[in-house]
Amino acid sequence: xxxxxxxxxxxxxxxxxxxxxxxxxxxxxxxxxxxxxxxxxxxxxxxxxxxxxxxxxxxxxxxxxxxxxxxxxxxxxxxxxxxxxxxxxxxxxxxxxxxxxxxxxxxxxxxxxxxxxxxxxxxxxxxxxxxxxxxxxxxxxxxxxxxxxxxxxxxxxxxxxxxxxxxxxxxxxxxxxxxxxxxxxxxxxxxxxxxxxxxxxxxxxxxxxxxxxxxxxxxxxxxxxxxxxxxxxxxxxxxxxxxxxxxxxxxxxxxxxxxxxxxxxxxxxxxxxxxxxxxxxxxxxxxxxxxxxxxxxxxxxxxxxxxxxxxxxxxxxxxxxxxxxxxxxx
Amino acid sequence: xxxxxxxxxxxxxxxxxxxxxxxxxxxxxxxxxxxxxxxxxxxxxxxxxxxxxxxxxxxxxxxxxxxxxxxxxxxxxxxxxxxxxxxxxxxxxxxxxxxxxxxxxxxxxxxxxxxxxxxxxxxxxxxxxxxxxxxxxxxxxxxxxxxxxxxxxxxxxxxxxxxxxxxxxxxxxxxxxxxxxxxxxxxxxxxxxxxxxxxxxxxxxxxxxxxxxxxxxxxxxxxxxxxxxxxxxxxxxxxxxxxxxxxxxxxxxxxxxxxxxxxxxxxxxxxxxxxxxxxxxxxxxxxxxxxxxxxxxxxxxxxxxxxxxxxxxxxxxxxxxxxxxxxxxxxxxxxxxxxxxxxxxxxxxxxxxxxxxxxxxxxxxxxxxxxxxxxxxxxxxxxx
Numbered sequence: 232x233x234x235x236x237x238x239x240x241x242x243x244x245x246x247x248x249x250x251x252x253x254x255x256x257x258x259x260x261x262x263x264x265x266x267x268x269x270x271x272x273x274x275x276x277x278x279x280x281x282x283x284x285x286x287x288x289x290x291x292x293x294x295x296x297x298x299x300x301x302x303x304x305x306x307x308x309x310x311x312x313x314x315x316x317x318x319x320x321x322x323x324x325x326x327x328x329x330x331x332x333x334x335x336x337x338x339x340x341x342x343x344x345x346x347x348x349x350x351x352x353x354x355x356x357x358x359x360x361x362x363x364x365x366x367x368x369x370x371x372x373x374x375x376x377x378x379x380x381x382x383x384x385x386x387x388x389x390x391x392x393x394x395x396x397x398x399x400x401x402x403x404x405x406x407x408x409x410x411x412x413x414x415x416x417x418x419x420x421x422x423x424x425x426x427x428x429x430x431x432x433x434x435x436x437x438x439x440x441x442x443x444x445x446x447x448x449x450x451x452x453x454x455x456x457x458x459x460x461x462x463x464x465x466x467x468x469x470x471x472x473x474x475x476x477x478x479x480x481x482x483x484x485x486x487x488x489x490x491x492x493x494x495x496x497x498x499x500x501x502x503x504x505x506x507x508x509x510x511x512x513x514x515x516x517x518x519x520x521x522x523x524x525x526x527x528x529x530x531x532x533x534x535x536x537x538x539x540x541x542x543x544x545x546x547x548x549x550x551x552x553x554x555x556x557x558x559x560x561x
Numbered sequence: 562x563x564x565x566x567x568x569x570x571x572x573x574x575x576x577x578x579x580x581x582x583x584x585x586x587x588x589x590x591x592x593x594x595x596x597x598x599x600x601x602x603x604x605x606x607x608x609x610x611x612x613x614x615x616x617x618x619x620x621x622x623x624x625x626x627x628x629x630x631x632x633x634x635x636x637x638x639x640x641x642x643x644x645x646x647x648x649x650x651x652x653x654x655x656x657x658x659x660x661x662x663x664x665x666x667x668x669x670x671x672x673x674x675x676x677x678x679x680x681x682x683x684x685x686x687x688x689x690x691x692x693x694x695x696x697x698x699x700x701x702x703x704x705x706x707x708x709x710x711x712x713x714x715x716x717x718x719x720x721x722x723x724x725x726x727x728x729x730x731x732x733x734x735x736x737x738x739x740x741x742x743x744x745x746x747x748x749x750x751x752x753x754x755x756x757x758x759x760x761x762x763x764x765x766x767x768x769x770x771x772x773x774x775x776x777x778x779x780x781x782x783x784x785x786x787x788x789x790x791x792x793x794x795x796x797x798x799x800x801x802x803x804x805x806x807x808x809x810x811x812x813x814x815x816x817x818x819x820x821x822x823x824x825x826x827x828x829x830x831x832x833x834x835x836x837x838x839x840x841x842x843x844x845x846x847x848x849x850x851x852x853x854x855x856x857x858x859x860x861x862x863x864x865x866x867x868x869x870x871x872x873x874x875x876x877x878x879x880x881x882x883x884x885x886x887x888x889x890x891x892x893x894x895x896x897x898x899x900x901x902x903x904x905x906x907x908x909x910x911x912x913x914x915x916x917x918x919x920x921x922x923x924x925x926x927x928x929x930x931x932x933x934x935x936x937x938x939x940x941x942x943x944x945x
Contacts, residue, residue, distance in 0.1 A: 459708055459710070467692070557710060
């Protein structure tokens with residue numbers, strides 16, 4: 232187990248490293264000009280531009296910039312700007328080009344919003360999706376099953392941002408049946424926190440549920456036809472126990488893989504949902520940083536996304552070994 | 562379909578009435594010959610399981626699959642009935658019907674299945690659940706796929722006990738350990754907490770048998786219990802079943818295509834072809850004096866050590882499609898003897914299941930006039 236974890240963490244770190252290199256390289260390959268953006272495109276005197284560049288550290292060689300970034304990440308670094316020294320302790324993610332705030336603080340501020348959003352939606356999509364999917368699998372071939380599969384296909388075929396936007400527009404603004412999206416810390420006011428998230432949870436959760444209905448239906452159809460399900464029924468177990476204990480346990484294995492990766496992806500930025508429901512989460516930060524060529528923030532969000540992704544993979548593998556005794560972590 | 566002559570009818574009726582008073586008391590209901598035959602096992606003992614005129618059909622998009630057609634048999638306690646036939650002959654389907662394991666929405670079952678007097682066909686699912694695994698249990702073919710891979714063996718067996726007994730988990734565990742010991746699994750306490758993949762094939766089948774017997778069932782249906790096992794392990798498993806039957810006194814329905822297994826285990830034998838019984842009698846009758854070309858074909862296709870250099874003698878042709886059974890005798894397209902029956906009877910008339918010697922309980926379904934002499938002079942020499 233320890234050996235397994237050690238090996239996996241090393242491979243995870245290398246994935247994160249490669250992702251950072253790629254992001255950094257892509258940033259400079261693209262026609263980006265952060266200093267120009269800060270200075271203003273028009274009437275920017277060349278010496279002012281150079282000054283800003285130097286202040287941001289963009290005048291140094293690219294490789295040096297990247298190694299300093301890594302150094303800051305691991306050991307912390309000191310920024311010197313216009314004679315002012317600032318200590319940035321490890322893990323130092325640098326300062327935003329745009330508003331000069333520490334990137335770490337910005338991420339810390341945004342993360343609870345995204346985590347709140349994703350946690351609620353994830354609970355909905357897994358529980359509702361698996362329950363409906365299992366029910367459909369048991370009734371496969373019936374009119375109800377076909378109607379369900381067709382309707383989930385239709386919902387998943389409409390682009391998500393249209394569904395979300397329409398619901399936001401019609402159900403929270405024109406006909407305010409559902410509360411509007413709003414961020415309140417659950418520690419300040421749990422009630423307001425829930426109220427502000429109900430609509431985004433339902434929209435993000437239920438739209439994704441349609442996929443989980445199909446995954447879990449397919450997986451359940453397969454596991455319900457296994458020989459050991461016949462054995463379970465031959466023992467005299469009730470239909471409920473056979474379906475939701477014996478069949479579901481094996482059917483969950485493939486569903487959990489997809490779920491783990493989906494959750495990681497959503498944490499990395501539920502951009503549409505956050506934007507449409509006006510939630511100041513990571514996704515919005517990604518969007519702003521891209522518009523502003525804000526390299527430290529881009530790097531910070533990429534770093535945290537890639538960590539989510541490798542962590543999710545690791546968690547999925549560990550959960551596997553808990554569900555399936557045939558899987559050994561070695 | 563040819564009707565039996567009135568004389569046949571009278572013979573059989575007086576015979577059943579004499580040997581089976583319980584059956585006679587069921588009143589003046591007009592029973593067909595097959596039903597009366599089914600109600601009586603070839604040994605004449607009072608049966609525990611009675612299957613009468615059982616028909617199982619599966620409606621599919623291509624048409625109705627007639628998997629079992631008018632099957633009748635019975636098994637008394639303490640006896641073993643072997644149901645023999647090729648794949649698709651309906652042997653497993655008919656036993657699944659006895660367990661009530663067919664999805665009612667996908668199958669149509671008619672006829673009667675009586676277990677100790679209780680009618681199972683049409684029994685509500687809630688009542689059927691109480692019978693399944695308790696009075697009747699099933700040992701499946703492939704223990705690798707028939708055990709749940711994600712639960713420990715002990716838990717799976719204890720679960721079977723707990724469904725039918727209101728006892729604590731500790732009591733169920735104790736019972737499970739007893740059963741594991743009884744079926745010859747060494748070190749039950751350790752094995753209890755292991756998963757199926759940690760068991761060998763033979764041990765898995767022993768565990769399946771322990772699960773099948775944990776509730777002390779009166780009827781055990783063993784669906785090809787040795788097919789997935791090594792030959793050496795096969796013999797052990799058969800011995801185990803034999804010994805356990807002596808100890809528990811249960812009736813066993815053994816489904817197999819292996820006539821070697823039949824010879825070792827069975828008291829009675831029922832040969833199935835295309836969903837119908839084609840020959841039924843005691844093991845001695847059927848194996849030593851078979852009276853149906855299909856049974857002859859099965860016997861001839863057994864490879865023998867003394868004839869090691871000879872080619873195998875398979876039954877030519879393939880089993881018929883159950884969507885579209887041949888008219889007349891289902892076996893006629895493959896039967897090497899059909900020319901010896903006058904006229905086209907084999908292709909037009911379905912033979913009745915009739916006593917081979919005019920009376921008695923060894924029956925077969927064949928138009929051939931002189932089956933006994935053909936067997937003695939032609940088939941027997943080929944069997945070596």
